[in-house]
Amino acid sequence: MILGKVIGSIxxxxxxxxxxxxxxxxxxxxxxxxGSIGQPIIAADRIGAGQGERVIISRGSPARTMFNKDxxxxxxxxxxxxxxEVGEEH
Amino acid sequence: MILGKVIGSIxxxxxxxxxxxxxxxxxxxxxxxxGSIGQPIIAADRIGAGQGERVIISRGSPARTMFNKDxxxxxxxxxxxxxxEVGEEH
Amino acid sequence: MILGKVIGSIxxxxxxxxxxxxxxxxxxxxxxxxGSIGQPIIAADRIGAGQGERVIISRGSPARTMFNKDxxxxxxxxxxxxxxEVGEEH
Amino acid sequence: MILGKVIGSIxxxxxxxxxxxxxxxxxxxxxxxxGSIGQPIIAADRIGAGQGERVIISRGSPARTMFNKDxxxxxxxxxxxxxxEVGEEH
Amino acid sequence: MILGKVIGSIxxxxxxxxxxxxxxxxxxxxxxxxGSIGQPIIAADRIGAGQGERVIISRGSPARTMFNKDxxxxxxxxxxxxxxEVGEEH
Numbered sequence: 065m066i067l068g069k070v071i072g073s074i075x076x077x078x079x080x081x082x083x084x085x086x087x088x089x090x091x092x093x094x095x096x097x098x099g100s101i102g103q104p105i106i107a108a109d110r111i112g113a114g115q116g117e118r119v120i121i122s123r124g125s126p127a128r129t130m131f132n133k134d135x136x137x138x139x140x141x142x143x144x145x146x147x148x149e150v151g152e153e154h
Numbered sequence: 155m156i157l158g159k160v161i162g163s164i165x166x167x168x169x170x171x172x173x174x175x176x177x178x179x180x181x182x183x184x185x186x187x188x189g190s191i192g193q194p195i196i197a198a199d200r201i202g203a204g205q206g207e208r209v210i211i212s213r214g215s216p217a218r219t220m221f222n223k224d225x226x227x228x229x230x231x232x233x234x235x236x237x238x239e240v241g242e243e244h
Numbered sequence: 245m246i247l248g249k250v251i252g253s254i255x256x257x258x259x260x261x262x263x264x265x266x267x268x269x270x271x272x273x274x275x276x277x278x279g280s281i282g283q284p285i286i287a288a289d290r291i292g293a294g295q296g297e298r299v300i301i302s303r304g305s306p307a308r309t310m311f312n313k314d315x316x317x318x319x320x321x322x323x324x325x326x327x328x329e330v331g332e333e334h
Numbered sequence: 335m336i337l338g339k340v341i342g343s344i345x346x347x348x349x350x351x352x353x354x355x356x357x358x359x360x361x362x363x364x365x366x367x368x369g370s371i372g373q374p375i376i377a378a379d380r381i382g383a384g385q386g387e388r389v390i391i392s393r394g395s396p397a398r399t400m401f402n403k404d405x406x407x408x409x410x411x412x413x414x415x416x417x418x419e420v421g422e423e424h
Numbered sequence: 425m426i427l428g429k430v431i432g433s434i435x436x437x438x439x440x441x442x443x444x445x446x447x448x449x450x451x452x453x454x455x456x457x458x459g460s461i462g463q464p465i466i467a468a469d470r471i472g473a474g475q476g477e478r479v480i481i482s483r484g485s486p487a488r489t490m491f492n493k494d495x496x497x498x499x500x501x502x503x504x505x506x507x508x509e510v511g512e513e514h
Binding site: 065066067093095096101102110111112120122123124125126127129130140141142143144145146147148149150151 | 341342343344345346347348349350352353358360373374375376377385386394395397398403404405406407408409
C-alpha cells in the first residue's frame, strides 16, 4: 500500500456499469512527512475519507477483490490514517 | 485509476482472438490541469470516448475481469470525466 | 497495453514446464512516432510477429489468462499494428 | 520480491473491514548494501518483523492470496532476512 | 518478462509458511548487452539457475500461479538464457 492525501473528487456520467454508485477521490501520494511524491491517482472510497485527510491506498488486483466481478477498480482507500511513527534515524 | 486524454486510435488485423471487436484508443496520461505526464497507453473502450475527451483509465487485472477469459486486456476506459474538483491549496 | 517494436528473439533450454513451445520475442517500447522509450521487455508471441514490426503488448495477469495455469507468462503480443492515428495537436 | 527495511508503523481506526487486526509497517526499499532506494511502502506483517530489520516484501496480487477475499492487501512481509550473499564482482 | 543476471542469494529463517523450501535468488535486471538497469529483485528459482547466469524473470500474479495458494511469490525465474539475437540496427 502507499500513503496519500485526499486532494479532490472526480465525477463521470458516462461510465462502465461496474463503476456506478462509487465515490472517486483524487489522491496525491505523499511521504510520511507530508511532501508530495509522484503523480495523483484516482481511487474508490467506501469509508468516507475527507478532503485533506491522509489515507492508505491499495492498488491493482487486491483493490478489486472487494467489489463485484464487473467493477474495474484498480485503486481503493483502505484506511484513514490516525497516526504513524517512524524511527529516529529517518 | 489514472486520468488521461484520448489522443488517437490504433488498428490491428492480426491479433489474439480475444482482442476481436474491441475499439482501442491511444490515451495520454494527464494531470488534473491537463498537462501531459508519462508515456501514452493503449486502452480498450466500450463506452464511446471521443478524441480529446478526458477519461479515467483502469489498468492491470481489474481491467480484464469485465471481459472474457481469453481477452488479454490490461487497460480500459472506465469513465468519461464530467468534472473534477481539487482543493484550493493545490 | 503499450506500443512496441520487435527487435529480437531469445531462447532457453532449461525453463519452467509452462514455458515450453512458446516463442519469446524481445520488444522495445516505442512512442507512436517510433522513438524508443524505456527498457526492452520479453513477450510471448502466438500470432507471428516479425522482426521490426510494431506490436501491441499486454502485461501482467491479463497476459497469462489465455495460457495454462502453469504458464508464468507476464507479457504477450496481442496485436500486430496496421495503422494508428493521432490527433493533429500532438 | 524486493528487499526493504522496517522504518516505522502506521495505524488507522476507520478502515475497510478486511484490514482489521492487521499490523501495518512502513518499509523503506533498500539495496543489498543497505542504501535507501525509492519511496517507502506500507506492508502487512504476520511474522513479527521489528524496527530496523531487513525484510523481503512481496507485492500485488500474490500478497493478497494468503488473506481473506475481502482483504485488499497489496504488499506483505514474507521473510525476515538472516543473510544474503552477492558475488564479488558487484 | 525481463532479462536479468543472477548476482546472489538470500536466506530467511522466519518467513510466511508458503515461502518454505523455496530457493531465493538476487537478480539484477540487465540489457541484452549485459549492462545493469534498475534495482535488483528477489526471485524464486525452481530450475537451478547459477551465479552469473542470464535468466528470464516473470513478475506479478503470473509468477504465483505455479505455486500453492499460500505462496506469496511475485517473481520467479522462468528460463535460463541459451542465446538471444537482436536486429542489426540496435
